[in-house]
Amino acid sequence: MTQINKNILRSVLVLSYIVITALILFGLSSIYTYLNTGADRSTMLHTEIKKIDQYLPKLEWAVLNNEGRPMDGQTLNAIENDYLDAWYVKQVAYKTNTTEGIDDYYTENARKNIIHFVEANINNNISVEGTTLRHHLKLEFFSEDGQLAVLTDANVLEYKRVYENKKLLLETTETSTYNIVLLLEDGFWRIRHMTKEESRDYKYPPKPEKNLVSDIKGINYYPQATPWDMFGDKFDAQIISKDFKLIKNSGLNSIRIFVPYDDFGKANVKPEKLQKLKQVLDIAEKNQLKVMVTLFDFYGDYSVLNWTLNQRHAQIIVSFLKDHKALLAWDIKNEPNLDFESRGENLVTAWLDKMIKLVKTVDANHPITIGWSNIQSAPTLKDQVDFVSFHYYESLEELDTAIKTLKNEIINKPLVLQEFGMSSYKGIWKPFGSSEEDQANYHKKAQEIISNNNLQFMSWTLYDFIKIPKEVVGRLPWRKRAQEHFGFINQNGETKPAFNYISQP
Incomplete structure (x- = not known):
């Protein structure tokens, strides 16, 4: 009987040791995670957008023939992703009339125009629901230090729905050409300048009817x-x-x-x-x-x-x-x-x-x-x-x-x-x-x-x-x-x- 009690006591002590050790390890890992949150951009910036696909317009790059430093594929891909995400957060801002996430993809100078646009829309009870369906990008310049990129985005196919007091006021499809300057900050590309060169109404080219159905x-x-x-x-x-x-x-x-x-x-x-x-x-x-x-x-x-x-x-x-x-x-x-x-x-x-x-x-x-x-x-x-x-x-x-x-x-x-x-x-x-x-x-x-x-x-x-x-x-x-x-x-x-x-x- 004494031996049985000793075995029970030994088992309880071993189990207690395991539980206490697990709790200590969990606490240490939580402290470590907390201390390292500053290094994780997704916790200090609104980058949840990057975790799932949100914005995938058709995009074509012109053949790379830029001035300055040669561009590698990995950097080009990073520019493309951050550039499209910048478009997405701007579309969200114009639809919701909030500026959450704008700081992540636009420099302080560039975000001023977006903020002013949102403020004007709020004052006039206007919201804009839009998207871009096609981009044609050309890399014009990439600086020697790899911190600045200049792009032309030609014939951007844009669709917009403008609402006033939640009623549809205007619907438009247009093509526009943009000049863009991006800066590399915190390891991510932010828009520094974005200017529209031209914009015109877009008419889809007619397609001939072919192979019409018969005898179904x-x-x-x-x-x-x-x-x-x-x-x-x-x-x-x-x-x-x-x-x-x-x-x-x-x-x-x-x-x-x-x-x-x-x-x-x-x-x-x-x-x-x-x-x-x-x-x-x-x-x-x-x-x-x-x-x-x-x-x-x-x-x-x-x-x-x-x-x-x-x-x-x-x-x-x-x-x-x-x-x-x-x-x-x-x-x-x-x-x-x-x-x-x-x-x-x-x-x-x-x-x-x-x-x-x-x-x-x-x-x-x-x-x-x-x-x-x-x-x-x-x-x-x-x-x-x-x-x-x-x-x-x-x-x-x-x-x-x-x-x-x-x-x-x-x-x-x-x-x-x-x-x-x-x-x-x-x-x-x-x-x-x-x-x-x-x-x-x-x-x-x-x-x-x-x-x-x-x-x-x-x-x-x-x-x-x-x-x-x-x-x-x-x-x-x-x-x-x-x-x-x-x-x-x-x-x-x-x-x-x-x-x-x-x-x-």
């Missing part, structure tokens, strides 16, 4: 087991290949797929996601199917400060796929008009307009559209798109008249009924819903209207889904159950009566 007979596609998560961990090329063969054999010639913005990595598009996306197009090509790629799924911000990130995302994906033989067209955004009320119609359409122009500069050969959620919104930006797409989930009794009305407004561009369908759910959560027979009659009549109007189409959707993510329709069971049963094939893999009308006879 398609379907919106997700694998049955992974709706709205097609490129996730359960990605299965064999399942997709089997489905595409079925789609082709059913008499269809195209599919529409969706690229989720966040899931693909936002501005830093994940290579593994791109490879999965390419696999899908490779499989489509083998099955003689064309693919309409819808960008920016599950994205709904549209903030001007994020436009450079959005455009970087689109540029990477469009550049990667633009030469693929299976590519049919680019759909810029699915149902963006649903964001009109929450984000503002003017802001959403401005975002769409700039994104269309960006995609056309990257890929001039494939047509572009927007997937409007209803036929009423279809004429929006009709002059910017190559063909007009709309969705229709209302009564078919009004569809024929609505199509004819739209054709009178949009004369020389193809129309695509990009989504339509009916749920066959009739159960406890919706006792007066539609049956599978009702669904079949719906698609039979829809195909008659489509044929009579010589309309192109993409129905919704191949499968009844087993599980719908709450992000799609929310948590309400009657909405989820209905959304699960829009397919031509049921949850057991059996074709429903509507499958007979998946395509025109």
Whole structure:
């Protein structure tokens, strides 16, 4: 018994020693960290901006042929990063009418103009929401001591929205040329002088319409087991290949797929996601199917400060796929008009307009559209798109008249009924819903209207889904159950009566 007590006492002493030692080490490390905070710029300056991508406009450097000291790649990269960050904090200052972070990227002399501009805006209840989308930098001079750099930034593409009392007063797109002097202070490049040489309104060059779509007979596609998560961990090329063969054999010639913005990595598009996306197009090509790629799924911000990130995302994906033989067209955004009320119609359409122009500069050969959620919104930006797409989930009794009305407004561009369908759910959560027979009659009549109007189409959707993510329709069971049963094939893999009308006879 005595021996047991000794062992217990010894264990308690050893444990106490370990705890006391850990506490002493933690205290010493905290003191060390505190004493060294002055050496960490991120604690004394507002450099949280550098931890994540915030501002990524397209930037091109002229060939280095500067006077003074030769420029190495590492220094050039540092200048570029600090210069773009300076633009970003200025845009934030003009939007919020605060000057936080300005000291980090502008010298005392240079920040005076920004401070005066912000003060004037505050006095007049004005704010400016802006961004730059393109820069062309030329290094004019780099001092022998490596402390001063002179740049010319030509044809900077700037977009601005000016608000007075929170109401949009002015919207402008312009190009400007700037002369910049930067000084190296505390190991970082700060703007010493920034003067604007010239500025003019910018008009995007017209792009000829090419390769317009024709004879689309398609379907919106997700694998049955992974709706709205097609490129996730359960990605299965064999399942997709089997489905595409079925789609082709059913008499269809195209599919529409969706690229989720966040899931693909936002501005830093994940290579593994791109490879999965390419696999899908490779499989489509083998099955003689064309693919309409819808960008920016599950994205709904549209903030001007994020436009450079959005455009970087689109540029990477469009550049990667633009030469693929299976590519049919680019759909810029699915149902963006649903964001009109929450984000503002003017802001959403401005975002769409700039994104269309960006995609056309990257890929001039494939047509572009927007997937409007209803036929009423279809004429929006009709002059910017190559063909007009709309969705229709209302009564078919009004569809024929609505199509004819739209054709009178949009004369020389193809129309695509990009989504339509009916749920066959009739159960406890919706006792007066539609049956599978009702669904079949719906698609039979829809195909008659489509044929009579010589309309192109993409129905919704191949499968009844087993599980719908709450992000799609929310948590309400009657909405989820209905959304699960829009397919031509049921949850057991059996074709429903509507499958007979998946395509025109």
